[in-house]
Amino acid sequence: MTDAVVVVALLAVAGCATAAVANRDPARQALILAVLGTSLAVLFTVLQAPDVGLSQLAVGSALTPLLIMLSVRKVRRRSAHGKDSRQ
Amino acid sequence: MNPRTRLWLVVLGGGGLAALLVAACLRLPVFGGPWHPYGDRAVRAALARHTANTVASVNFDQRAFDTMGEMTILFGAVLGCVVLLRQARDEHRDPPAPCEVAAPVRRYALIVLPVALVTGLYVIAHGQLSPGGGFQGGVVAATALHLMYLGADYAALERIRPIEAYEIGDALSASAYLVLGFAGVLAGSAFLANTLLPYGTFNMLSSGGTVPLLNAAIGMEVACAVVVLLARFLDQAVEIEEGSGE
Amino acid sequence: MNGWILAATVVLAVGLGTTLWGVATGPLGRRVVAQNLSTALVCPGLLLLSQGYSRTAYVDLALLLALLGPVGTLVFVRLLADELGDNPPQAWGPTWVAAGVGTVVVAVLCAVTGPGRAMVKLLVIGALLVGGNLLASRALSGGFPGVSRD
């Protein structure tokens, strides 16, 4: 019956994936992608793949959110700059 | 094509794909089944070469050539980012105003930075024994350096991160992997063959032949690559402004 | 299924369920709080799983999450400062609950492991986890005077 924890992790991944697609604002999506990364790490652990879980935690918890948020910031600054040409 | 037609097309194609995927899922070997021919052979081969972490053995010994391909993709992606995010002629650098960070956050960052750096190096160094390895540890070590940006500001990060050094480190570690591969050829066997060094004692740091060396090269490569990548993004997001300056 | 895995299943189901709901709906501030809580609750779950599978090697996962989880939240705090500045989210109830779960799990595991290197590692994870999440939560609620939000 160790299947129960596998089912919990699978459902969390499916839910996070749905939410990540449904939220159209990139900043909010980045937050959900961070949680998706954590859920995937849990799934990999219960599938007995700690190496893969470490990889996912290293990438998903800080690196991907940082990359997406920096891009969001650059694009927003750019459009603010283009609209009222101050700064 | 208007959005409505496109949505119908997506639904049609997606529906067809979904049907095929479900049909394929029902014919796959059942989840959790006992039949893993490749896995069993990989475990036997790894134990024969005294590598405790079978996954590291697959990555850096049995499929080391494949990992070289992955490394090339990584190198190419970083090169692409560096070219795309360089400072264009119509842009200028505008050093951001120093940012005041709350004292507890600064203290936290300064305490956690060395801990995270050491953890990253530990994960790389024990790659052939316990879960971990160059890919994971490299990302952790590179992320650790960027605590400087969170704990202080961008200028402080730039002081501890001479970017040219990391670019050179990236190239050096990529070539170190190739050199280790060719060393196998010179020693009379095949490219990236794990026959150079003695296999050592099982479950010791120096076990596994060339696995720890290739692992270290990948760790350095990944760490340098991530630092260079994040540097380009931070430059764009924080420093580089449009317009050619005054 | 042993008791450790059962406990981990409960912690993960409750933790991931509530944080997924929190991060997918509502105002931006609440979403960042939920992201912070997701790492605070998943980390004890990973520790329980490591004990349940009786593999000490799996503890490295919890160590990495305890280190990098709060860092991820601080990234959002820093780069979303403008949006969060007007209406800083306050969520001390859930934060203390998560910190309590983390403390209890680490204490129980320490008692089971007994003194030694493994216990030191567990204590380091516990300190990083609870300290990091309380700090991230406080930074999030704008609880630090004299912070200029750029």
Place this chain on the structure above:
Amino acid sequence: MTAVMHVLPYLVAAYVFLVGAYGLATSRNLIHAVGCLAVCQSATYVLLLAVGYRDGGTAPVFSDIRPGSRPVVDPVVQALTLTDIVVGATVTALLLALTVQIAKRHGTVDPDELRELRG
């Protein structure tokens, strides 16, 4: 329960892939589209690791257990997945760099507006 469990992980992988593809096709913001692509990528990880799982198995890492004392899961798929996660993150970074460049040159990250710009 067991019959469902035999295919559930594969079905979840297929679902995650399709959801990501739907988001990719209907996205109105290139940064959001890159995030959807990351979702599609994670579907492949779920599928690969589900194929390699063995009931009652444990990780093929022998630093804290004796070799042969417990059945182990397939290490080959794990090795494939773990390299791809890190390399996939750098490819995501390359796509984000392209998006930043598009925003600079065309002033928008909406694919529909970009199509109109081209004529």
